[in-house]
Each structure stands twice: as C-alpha cells, then as structure tokens.
Amino acid sequence: MMMTTVKRKPKSKHALAGEIAEAIKFGQFRSGEWLRQIDIEQKFAATRFDVRTALDELVVRKAIEHVPNRGYRVAEIDRETLRHIRSVRIVIETSAATAIVSGMTPATLSTLRGLAEEFGAAVREGTRADQSRVNAEFHEVMYHLSGNPVLEELIWNLRDRGRGSNVTVWASHESLLRSDRDHHAMLEAIEKRDIARLSQLIAAHILKDAPEREPGGL
Incomplete structure (x- = not known):
C-alpha cells in the first residue's frame, strides 16, 4: 500500500x-x-x-x-485581564466609527448587507464554525473601511488575545440573536452616517460577550 x-x-x-x-x-x-x-x-x-x-x-x-x-x-487569560482587554477594545473600536462612516461606499455597504444576511442564516441553520467565520468577515469588512491598517491590526491582535479566556462567546441562542440584531443595526448606522449611534452599537456589541454574572458588566 x-x-x-x-x-x-x-x-x-x-x-x-x-x-x-x-x-x-x-x-x-x-x-x-x-x-x-x-x-x-x-x-x-x-x-x-x-x-x-x-x-x-x-x-x-x-x-x-x-x-x-x-x-x-x-495563553490563559483570567477574567480580570479579559475585562481590561474589553475596556481597551471599546476605546479603540469606537474610535474607528468616524473613519468607518467616512470610508463607506455603496459597494462595501452591499458587502456588509450580504454578510449580515449570511450571519442571520448561519444563526438559524449553520454551525458554530459558520457563525464565527461570517461574524469575523463582517467585522473585517467594517473595520477595513477605516482605511487604517495599523488600527485594523491592533483591533484583531486584541481580539486574538482575548481568545485565551475560558469565557464562552455566544453562550446561548439568544446571544447569537443579539449579535444578528447588532449587525443589522450597525449596518443601518453606517448607511445613515450616524457616527454616535455606530460608536454606541460597537461598545454594546463588545460588552455583550461579558459573562452576565460578572461584576461591572465588562
């Protein structure tokens, strides 16, 4: 053989x-x-x-x-470190809102809309791998609109570092549904060029991954 x-x-x-x-x-x-x-x-x-x-x-x-x-x-990330990572992510990712709105084009808006729909389909009938892949693609396209590759790299480095935690992302189907709603809301804010609303949504989207029983919500 x-x-x-x-x-x-x-x-x-x-x-x-x-x-x-x-x-x-x-x-x-x-x-x-x-x-x-x-x-x-x-x-x-x-x-x-x-x-x-x-x-x-x-x-x-x-x-x-x-x-x-x-x-x-x-890496093993304790909850205190994870809390700090989320705090920094909120500062950095919300600061990208202005550049994201400025960089929006009809083509990228269409791409984001397609990914938002694809994520919704993955929530309904896809695997966890499908959900994670499409979620990452949605945010990659959104942050790429900032036109700042250093900012993008920093955002994904922090996201990667947070993966060493034992905290489960999307611990329930409801948390998946919240992510689905968040994507569509972000899409609407970008389309309306509503920077303040987009910043608010990004912060809330990051916080949604925090364990519900964790003090301080981060």
Missing part, C-alpha cells in the same frame, strides 16, 4: 497565524494547551519554518505564550 503525504506549501506568517488563531477561537486548541509544532505542520499543511514564524507572530499578539525550553501553549 502506498502512503500519501500532504504537500506542504509556503504560507505567509500572517495567513498561517490567522488560521491557528481561528482554530483556537473554535476550541480546537484549549486555553493552556501545549502546541506541538509537528501537529501544527500536519494540521495546516505548512512547513516547519512557517509554523515557527506564525507561532512567534501569535506570541507577539499574546494569543499564545512561549515558555523557554518547553515550547508554545495557548
């Missing part, structure tokens, strides 16, 4: 780091879990060099940790 091998293609560190971060987000790697480079190579059909470079990128983002003489593991 002939054994088949997976051909490993070079990948950019950002692309591969994004794939690993998504796997962490979807729970394929748990908080505190050690990451074996050989397993990452096989799972993502990547070269050893690319895996090492991507893991180092995720260390910079603080999505994972590097422990000397031991290796890499998914």
Whole structure:
C-alpha cells in the first residue's frame, strides 16, 4: 500500500497565524494547551519554518505564550485581564466609527448587507464554525473601511488575545440573536452616517460577550 503525504506549501506568517488563531477561537486548541509544532505542520499543511514564524507572530499578539525550553501553549487569560482587554477594545473600536462612516461606499455597504444576511442564516441553520467565520468577515469588512491598517491590526491582535479566556462567546441562542440584531443595526448606522449611534452599537456589541454574572458588566 502506498502512503500519501500532504504537500506542504509556503504560507505567509500572517495567513498561517490567522488560521491557528481561528482554530483556537473554535476550541480546537484549549486555553493552556501545549502546541506541538509537528501537529501544527500536519494540521495546516505548512512547513516547519512557517509554523515557527506564525507561532512567534501569535506570541507577539499574546494569543499564545512561549515558555523557554518547553515550547508554545495557548495563553490563559483570567477574567480580570479579559475585562481590561474589553475596556481597551471599546476605546479603540469606537474610535474607528468616524473613519468607518467616512470610508463607506455603496459597494462595501452591499458587502456588509450580504454578510449580515449570511450571519442571520448561519444563526438559524449553520454551525458554530459558520457563525464565527461570517461574524469575523463582517467585522473585517467594517473595520477595513477605516482605511487604517495599523488600527485594523491592533483591533484583531486584541481580539486574538482575548481568545485565551475560558469565557464562552455566544453562550446561548439568544446571544447569537443579539449579535444578528447588532449587525443589522450597525449596518443601518453606517448607511445613515450616524457616527454616535455606530460608536454606541460597537461598545454594546463588545460588552455583550461579558459573562452576565460578572461584576461591572465588562
């Protein structure tokens, strides 16, 4: 019997780091879990060099940790740190509202509308992976409207870092429905060029992930 091998293609560190971060987000790697480079190579059909470079990128983002003489593991974020991450996210992401509205075009508005509808369909009949993917795409398009790649990178670095927490995003179907409503409300605010309303919605959207019993709501 002939054994088949997976051909490993070079990948950019950002692309591969994004794939690993998504796997962490979807729970394929748990908080505190050690990451074996050989397993990452096989799972993502990547070269050893690319895996090492991507893991180092995720260390910079603080999505994972590097422990000397031991290796890499998914970062463990306590609730207090997660609260601080959310606070910073609110400041940064709401500050993008003006640029988002200024950068809005009919084409991007149409793209956002399509993604909002796709997310609603995923809530009704899709998998958690579908929901996470479309949700990320919606926000990627929205923040790309800011025209500031440094701001975009900072936003996603903070989001990646928060994934090391044990707090469950979308812990209930109602929380998914709230996200669905938020997307349509943000879309309406962008279309109406209502910066204040968009800022308010972004802040509320970030806060919705906070555990309901957590003091202070963050």
